[in-house]
Amino acid sequence: xxxxxxxxxxxxxxxxxxxxxxxxxxxxxxxxxxxxxxxxxxxxxxxxxxxxxxxxxxxxxxxxxxxxxxxxxxxxxxxxxxxxxxxxxxxxxxxxxxxxxxxxxxxxxxxxxxxxxxxxxxxxxxxxxxxxxxxxxxxxxxxxxxxxxxxxxxxxxxxxxxxxxxxxxxxxxxxxxxxxxxxxxxxxxxxxxxxxxxxxxxxxxxxxxxxxxxxxxxxxxxxxxxxxxxxxxxxxxxxxx
Amino acid sequence: xxxxxxxxxxxxxxxxxxxxxxxxxxxxxxxxxxxxxxxxxxxxxxxxxxxxxxxxxxxxxxxxxxxxxxxxxxxxxxxxxxxxxxxxxxxxxxxxxxxxxxxxxxxxxxxxxxxxxxxxxxxxxxxxxxxxxxxxxxxxxxxxxxxxxxxxxxxxxxxxxxxxxxxxxxxxxxxxxxxxxxxxxxxxxxxxxxxxxxxxxxxxxxxxxxxxxxxxxxxxxxxxxxxxxxxxxxxxxxxxxxxxxxxxxxxxxxxxxxxxxxxxxxxxxxxxxxxxxxxxxxxxxxxxxxxxxxxxxxxxxxxxxxxxxxxxxxxxxxxxxxxxxxx
Numbered sequence: 001x002x003x004x005x006x007x008x009x010x011x012x013x014x015x016x017x018x019x020x021x022x023x024x025x026x027x028x029x030x031x032x033x034x035x036x037x038x039x040x041x042x043x044x045x046x047x048x049x050x051x052x053x054x055x056x057x058x059x060x061x062x063x064x065x066x067x068x069x070x071x072x073x074x075x076x077x078x079x080x081x082x083x084x085x086x087x088x089x090x091x092x093x094x095x096x097x098x099x100x101x102x103x104x105x106x107x108x109x110x111x112x113x114x115x116x117x118x119x120x121x122x123x124x125x126x127x128x129x130x131x132x133x134x135x136x137x138x139x140x141x142x143x144x145x146x147x148x149x150x151x152x153x154x155x156x157x158x159x160x161x162x163x164x165x166x167x168x169x170x171x172x173x174x175x176x177x178x179x180x181x182x183x184x185x186x187x188x189x190x191x192x193x194x195x196x197x198x199x200x201x202x203x204x205x206x207x208x209x210x211x212x213x214x215x216x217x218x219x220x221x222x223x224x225x226x227x228x229x230x231x232x233x234x235x236x237x238x239x240x241x
Numbered sequence: 242x243x244x245x246x247x248x249x250x251x252x253x254x255x256x257x258x259x260x261x262x263x264x265x266x267x268x269x270x271x272x273x274x275x276x277x278x279x280x281x282x283x284x285x286x287x288x289x290x291x292x293x294x295x296x297x298x299x300x301x302x303x304x305x306x307x308x309x310x311x312x313x314x315x316x317x318x319x320x321x322x323x324x325x326x327x328x329x330x331x332x333x334x335x336x337x338x339x340x341x342x343x344x345x346x347x348x349x350x351x352x353x354x355x356x357x358x359x360x361x362x363x364x365x366x367x368x369x370x371x372x373x374x375x376x377x378x379x380x381x382x383x384x385x386x387x388x389x390x391x392x393x394x395x396x397x398x399x400x401x402x403x404x405x406x407x408x409x410x411x412x413x414x415x416x417x418x419x420x421x422x423x424x425x426x427x428x429x430x431x432x433x434x435x436x437x438x439x440x441x442x443x444x445x446x447x448x449x450x451x452x453x454x455x456x457x458x459x460x461x462x463x464x465x466x467x468x469x470x471x472x473x474x475x476x477x478x479x480x481x482x483x484x485x486x487x488x489x490x491x492x493x494x495x496x497x498x499x500x501x502x503x504x505x506x507x508x509x510x511x512x513x514x515x516x517x518x519x520x521x522x523x524x525x526x527x528x529x530x531x532x533x534x535x536x537x538x539x540x541x542x543x544x545x546x547x548x549x550x551x552x553x554x555x556x557x558x559x560x561x562x563x564x565x566x567x568x
Contacts, residue, residue: 006352014558024370043424061508074397128390234416241508
């Protein structure tokens, strides 16, 4: 709508309106690395908080028919350091500690004695690629019941033979599709995919799914700077899909 | 209006102002001024018959005795009071300045009217600039994220689609870029939601929304910009090509948010992924939305640089001085 406005009045009005844009200047704080580093870390923290709130135990990730699964050769090996930390599979045991009634060493046979789940699910890498694979293993929730874990604790921490480490929120660990995986494509997990035992969770990004599991800990307290190998460098801790 | 009735009433404001302005300048500006056009020759003749002292038809033009520039009189004729809203402030101002004794001494204090339009309410301006920053961050950090796997195909074998120079990206590495992306996605979304709610609730969207009736105007405008064709007359705040461009960006924004949601939480929104043709296609759509923005932004900036300094200022202050459109 065109109006006739006195020039001086127009200048006054314009100045007043320009000042109303002052809140935009707040974004200028992002130009200072010290402040922005803090803010974008908090931004990811906020996103994780929202993602945790939206997570639904009963909501299942999509599963696929056998024909949709990529051939085994096309399922990438991905590791942060070495692909084969030379785990002695014969002597291997899983150390269970923390807020559990029966801490100690558990053999692969004890894990495999629990009900076996087979699922074809999508493995999504934070880099942007994804593959649909065939996985077999035991529900983490079943194993936690076996060891008498306090499932009202907040986290499940794992340490790996290649010095990788991870922590997972308890609701995600208890999700019915979250596995202690010992099989891929109907075969025992091969060394480069994390033999003898790895995490497999279709509701989490690939980097959350630690391989070559060595120690499993139930806890409500995470040490700062020890929440996960990549997370400690800036990846989202929740890492949910 | 009956003749007798008219005689008992003061002349209509337009007429009175016209007469007074004529008196002070001694010239008829009927062709130049809007209100004068509204007065028919018949009405002037009637006024003359009643013996109105200002009538140019019955008396010869008065000799200009004062130093008032003719332009000032023109302004008097084109000021808002000439709409005939008697009793408004504008009218009083007019009367004050068109009265003869005041005119000589009051030139210095005379309001200096300009045409101006308050084009962009503060909500639009705020979201525009917040969005400008957010888009910059989303695109540059997004390119860094894409750089981690610059392909739309399988991981094995990996065929890179494009090599993005690191200098165009933000975040330093994938994790840093994700932090920027996951922080500014909230700012981008919030500004988008605020913008759209404001536009819809205020009805202001009508100035900018591209509708089918704008279609015929797109080609003449494009021909003017790109092929030096004749400039189509300005019909509103935005020309059809502008409406198309601005409305498209809203589409790109909605597309980038929805596809982004799928890429961020594919397991939570499988139906949305299905809508976009699956996870892989969603990633392509997300990239395409960015390409949409990237095709818009250079043109937008070039247009502002070439044609739109007053547009740039009005996106800051809301006010545009002397817009080229009429209503």
